Amino acid sequence: MILARAVQATRRYGDVTALDRVDLDLHAGELVGLLGPNGAGKSTLLSLLVGLRRTSSGRVELLGGDPRDPAARRRIGMTPQETGLPPTLRVGEVVDFVSAHYADPVPRAELLGRFGIDDLARRQTGGLSGGQKRRLAVALAFVGRPRLVFLDEPTTGLDVTARRELWDGIRQFHADGGTVLLSSHYLEEIEALAHRVVVLGRGRVLADDSVTAVRDLVGVRRVSLVAPELPSLPGVRGVERIDGVTHLLTTDADQLVRDLVGSGVAFSELEIRPTSLEDAFLAITDGAGPEATGTPVTVGSDAPSDAVGSDTRPAQPADV
Numbered sequence: 562m563i564l565a566r567a568v569q570a571t572r573r574y575g576d577v578t579a580l581d582r583v584d585l586d587l588h589a590g591e592l593v594g595l596l597g598p599n600g601a602g603k604s605t606l607l608s609l610l611v612g613l614r615r616t617s618s619g620r621v622e623l624l625g626g627d628p629r630d631p632a633a634r635r636r637i638g639m640t641p642q643e644t645g646l647p648p649t650l651r652v653g654e655v656v657d658f659v660s661a662h663y664a665d666p667v668p669r670a671e672l673l674g675r676f677g678i679d680d681l682a683r684r685q686t687g688g689l690s691g692g693q694k695r696r697l698a699v700a701l702a703f704v705g706r707p708r709l710v711f712l713d714e715p716t717t718g719l720d721v722t723a724r725r726e727l728w729d730g731i732r733q734f735h736a737d738g739g740t741v742l743l744s745s746h747y748l749e750e751i752e753a754l755a756h757r758v759v760v761l762g763r764g765r766v767l768a769d770d771s772v773t774a775v776r777d778l779v780g781v782r783r784v785s786l787v788a789p790e791l792p793s794l795p796g797v798r799g800v801e802r803i804d805g806v807t808h809l810l811t812t813d814a815d816q817l818v819r820d821l822v823g824s825g826v827a828f829s830e831l832e833i834r835p836t837s838l839e840d841a842f843l844a845i846t847d848g849a850g851p852e853a854t855g856t857p858v859t860v861g862s863d864a865p866s867d868a869v870g871s872d873t874r875p876a877q878p879a880d881v
């Protein structure tokens with residue numbers, strides 16, 4: 562069952578085309594990550610789907626109807642990128658105020674507990690830290706027991722512990738049958754939470770598939786080694802040096818290793834790993850943008866695969 566849909570959705574702001582003929586189907590029970598660099602059109606797509614903005618052409622549907630219909634919007638939850646909270650109200654009062662709009666809201670203590678902020682109920686929102694405000698803003702999206710939740714960069718500005726607590730709240734909602742579309746700059750977040758990833762670039766869908774398939778789609782491998790210096794090698798799509806280790810991104814690791822050996826350079830600690838979502842993302846959004854190809858590399862999938870969190874690199878998110 563499709564809960565939200567964009568069909569050739571285009572949105573222009575003056576002469577800026579923020580979204581360009583985007584197709585997206587969000588099925589019941591999915592947890593989908595929306596990934597893209599700054600200005601890719603993520604917030605614009607979310608704002609169309611929740612009825613905050615209109616398409617310039619194409620159309621969007623929410624719960625089978627018009628997203629601007631209040632009946633449809635009552636059954637969704639949304640946390641925009643920036644939220645204003647009334648500074649003199651207490652956290653509990655804000656929750657009660659929002660709850661009053663719904664027939665069967667989640668009880669206050671349960672909601673705050675789910676997002677790890679139950680100890681803040683009596684605090685004025687004006688005195689909360691940025692991270693505490695963010696958690697409250699995200700919690701409020703869930704108060705009306707929505708079927709579908711849209712979260713625009715929910716964990717921006719949160720420390721690692723707060724981010725994980727918030728992930729737990731989102732996971733619990735999903736495990737109970739909820740559907741989620743969340744945008745993020747944190748690749749680690751998409752890998753940890755999402756079953757499916759939609760990569761946006763310059764307003765176009767560049768890839769739409771399971772996290773695993775998006776990695777495989779680009780077939781990038783990470784070849785890591787320690788070497789004093791390296792000659793220029795063919796087929797290298799990116800180079801990073803971290804803590805004395807050089808990481809080379811390539812689509813043909815076998816050939817790269819042959820070239821390395823052939824170059825006579827002294828190297829050690831050679832390691833070849835499958836790509837992370839970050840590597841795949843860089844490969845997809847680098848260079849061959851939509852203007853260059855004219856065709857998104859969407860491969861589509863019928864069934865979302867399992868969540869992927871197998872990357873062994875440190876838990877520091879990479880902000881793109």
Ligand SMILES: Nc1ncnc2c1ncn2[C@@H]1O[C@H](COP(=O)(O)OP(=O)(O)OP(=O)(O)O)[C@@H](O)[C@H]1O
Pocket residue numbers: 574575577578579597598599600601602603604605606642
């Ligand atoms: N109200 C607006 N008026 C004019 N241009 C806008 C407006 N909102 C967005 N844009 C432009 O549309 C494009 C897409 O912006 P959008 O905010 O949707 O991207 P995003 O992927 O959410 O970016 P970020 O990751 O930085 O939040 C950008 O070029 C942006 O400058």
